[in-house]
Amino acid sequence: MDALYAVEQVHIPQELGAIMKQYTKAILRDEPTDVYKYSANFFAIISGRCPPFDENGVYVEDEYASTQSNDKVNTPTPVPRQDIIGEIFQKYSRNNADTASLEDLPHILKEIVTVMGLKEDDLPPVAEVASVLHTEGDFIDLLELRQLLFEPEP
Known part of the structure; x- marks a missing residue:
């Protein structure tokens, strides 16, 4: 069958x-x-x-x-925005160390756009985000990514 x-x-x-x-x-x-x-x-x-x-x-x-x-x-x-973002970051976090693979950056941004109901244009392009973030090897700091995307500049 x-x-x-x-x-x-x-x-x-x-x-x-x-x-x-x-x-x-x-x-x-x-x-x-x-x-x-x-x-x-x-x-x-x-x-x-x-x-x-x-x-x-x-x-x-x-x-x-x-x-x-x-x-x-x-x-x-x-649900507060910080909880949604926190769940996404936790999903991609490497050993709960607040870092994620640079390869995962496009997936993280796409999921943020989808879950938060944003348009693709609401977030900067992946290449632009990757060029601004400091990387350690092939890993990005998720706290820095959160600040870049969601916290206003002083």
Whole structure:
């Protein structure tokens, strides 16, 4: 009997794990009464769009209801940016030493763009980032990368 899908046929994006972990934590923390509406709001927020449902679960087209109530159908609390970036960096970290392979830099930047809902143009090109970072052999400092990308210059 042939399997409908072989392992080779199923492509699972690398960033899916981080997204699902974030989603699961939010569901467990907020305990929504309507998981479907909560999920729609959650994924709209992480993709940079306005939530489709207000705090009462009423569909709203392009308006964002910022008041929240305790009925557990309200918009999910977005995970802080530093947590998302930290998870990505931890994934690529070499022995938890806050360094990563220079080869991984394109993957790190692509995952940041995807998970944070950015456009490709929102981050500098890989070659530009690599030329600015100090390298130790073939390794980059992830703390320096974080500062370069997300902390304003004084």
